[in-house]
Amino acid sequence: MSKRRLLITSVAVLALLGAACGGDNNGAKTTTSRAQQPKFAAGTTMARLQAAGRIKVGTKYDQPGFGLRNPTTGKVEGFDVEIAKRVAEHIFGAGGGDKVEFTEAVSKNREPYIQNGTVDLVVATYTINDARKQVVDFAGPYFVAKQDIMVKKSDTSINSVADLNGKKVCTVSGSTSEKNLRAKAPTASVTLFDTYSKCAEALTDGRVVAVTTDNTILAGLVQASNDTFKLLERPFSDEPYGIGLKKGDEAFRSFLNDTLEKIFKNGDWAKAFGATLGKLGLKAPQPPALDRYAASATATSTAAGGTSATTDSGGTASTTPASTSTTVASSTTAS
Ligand code: GLU
Numbered sequence: 429m430s431k432r433r434l435l436i437t438s439v440a441v442l443a444l445l446g447a448a449c450g451g452d453n454n455g456a457k458t459t460t461s462r463a464q465q466p467k468f469a470a471g472t473t474m475a476r477l478q479a480a481g482r483i484k485v486g487t488k489y490d491q492p493g494f495g496l497r498n499p500t501t502g503k504v505e506g507f508d509v510e511i512a513k514r515v516a517e518h519i520f521g522a523g524g525g526d527k528v529e530f531t532e533a534v535s536k537n538r539e540p541y542i543q544n545g546t547v548d549l550v551v552a553t554y555t556i557n558d559a560r561k562q563v564v565d566f567a568g569p570y571f572v573a574k575q576d577i578m579v580k581k582s583d584t585s586i587n588s589v590a591d592l593n594g595k596k597v598c599t600v601s602g603s604t605s606e607k608n609l610r611a612k613a614p615t616a617s618v619t620l621f622d623t624y625s626k627c628a629e630a631l632t633d634g635r636v637v638a639v640t641t642d643n644t645i646l647a648g649l650v651q652a653s654n655d656t657f658k659l660l661e662r663p664f665s666d667e668p669y670g671i672g673l674k675k676g677d678e679a680f681r682s683f684l685n686d687t688l689e690k691i692f693k694n695g696d697w698a699k700a701f702g703a704t705l706g707k708l709g710l711k712a713p714q715p716p717a718l719d720r721y722a723a724s725a726t727a728t729s730t731a732a733g734g735t736s737a738t739t740d741s742g743g744t745a746s747t748t749p750a751s752t753s754t755t756v757a758s759s760t761t762a763s
Pocket of ligand 1: 552600602604605667
């Protein structure tokens, strides 16, 4: 199949998947009147958002199952999208899911978008870790993924992360996937794009021999690959997904954790999973335990001042072992 034809087929499959991932506010179509809306203390972010009548959320636009823009409707669909809508319903009342304004947030944009107010929240396969907690805060986790590897179905040479040494491997800048890859396969030749769908294209046409990131993201890409890719199922990290918010907004973080706790208990979380990731054949796990970590005393410190040697914030490159070569692919070169 020609590259162009494969691309068109992939887009069509993604669109179909996206359509299957629909699921609008659990059928809640009515809008709550102002008087019936949840009440929040004056001065809180929840009160401010409610008064503004909208919440801006950064999410992925090209990850089947989590956040995928449906090219037909223009709407973004997936588990992360559903989580964001449930949060909005707890701010605005029934029908609040319609008040979410989604913005595409690729991996390296997540911290800056939160910090500069482009978005109020990021719900975007966003791993909670200490380096990121230096610059943003997290509610959650609401899901725990694991990093894994995707190769061509015909490939029998790669069976573990160590096998990536010396090979051309694609991942995304500003992700934990890049950091973990460099730590576990230090002599891999790393190609970086800004999205995983571009890595999938590079795998299709042989620019790389493997793609590595969270198993859940790869599962969506495998499903969309027309039976040409496979997931190794050799996980090598834990990736607890959190809702990213501005650092130091403790009342908002508590509210978000309370909301997650409610939807874990009332079945909305499982329903959202079934309508999205469930369609990829994934079985709903138990919701994870929330981590209501204590507020840090370094609310104004930057990632650079942190304890971690590497940081994913703001697109800052992780430290690169001398033996590792890197190709930073421009986002426009992969069509
Ligand atoms: N969960 C990982 C991260 O937050 C990888 C997936 C992604 O880049 O969205 O970096």
